[in-house]
Amino acid sequence: MSIDHTVPGRSRTRLARYFARFEEGRLVRAIFFGMLIGTAAVLGLDLRRLIDEHGLFAPAPAAVSPTAVTVPVLPPAVETAGTGESGHDPRRHIVTGESALREPVRFTLEANGVLRLVGTLDQGAAQRFAREIAARGEYIRTVSLDSPGGSLEDAMAIARLVRRHGFATQVADGAVCASSCPLVLAGGTERLVGARAAVGLHQFYAAGRAVTGPEQAMADAQMTTARISRLLAELGVDPALWLHALDTPPRTLYYLSRDQMRKYRLATGGETLALRGS
16 A cells, blocks of 8 residues: 655645646636536436436327227226126117217207207317307307217316306217216206216326326326316215216216216206207
């Protein structure tokens, strides 16, 4: 083992003479670039970790529409807990074709002030609905729903517009109102459901959005559930209705019976009340 016999004071003097060879500006720039290189190295290590953990530069997945290609347009009924048997399943009554239900929602004003809403609630549907009201709202009395759902935000916005303008809502015989669509149904001042209509719920999901951490995903889910519960309460519908959505996977539906719809006040009026426009 070698021993350094250099005098400490002399070593400091040599170091001072070395740095004196540089102009002050050059020395500051050298220190700055050294710090920059060090920071870049740290960022590089963090970036490498992100790539390893999340595949940061993996090919981007194809865009997913709000209808989510992974979810059937008419999902089967959820199995009854512990029995392996499907619950109430009214899909056999639905007459609208799947291709029509998959298309972005469109509006048609029919006789007796019935505005038919048919198709998927795509992003921007609420804005188009607002324009429809601005153009022909004075003629609209009832919004007739035939939709497999879609964008939760648009469904909530349409529900508020329906209530603000005092429209009734209905799901006529042979029509479906599923996923986020029942929120629109809840917006009606009067809510009518045909005996051969299908109304179903399931969990909401973030179609086509970037994957977030589990903590953020949990926080987002709780916040969205709270917003839905408040909306239902504002509209006079029992928020307990949404419990059936929370425990039903997205690839299935919990189809509500007429008794349940009356219990949760999602449907109003008696069974003998005729549906407008049916």
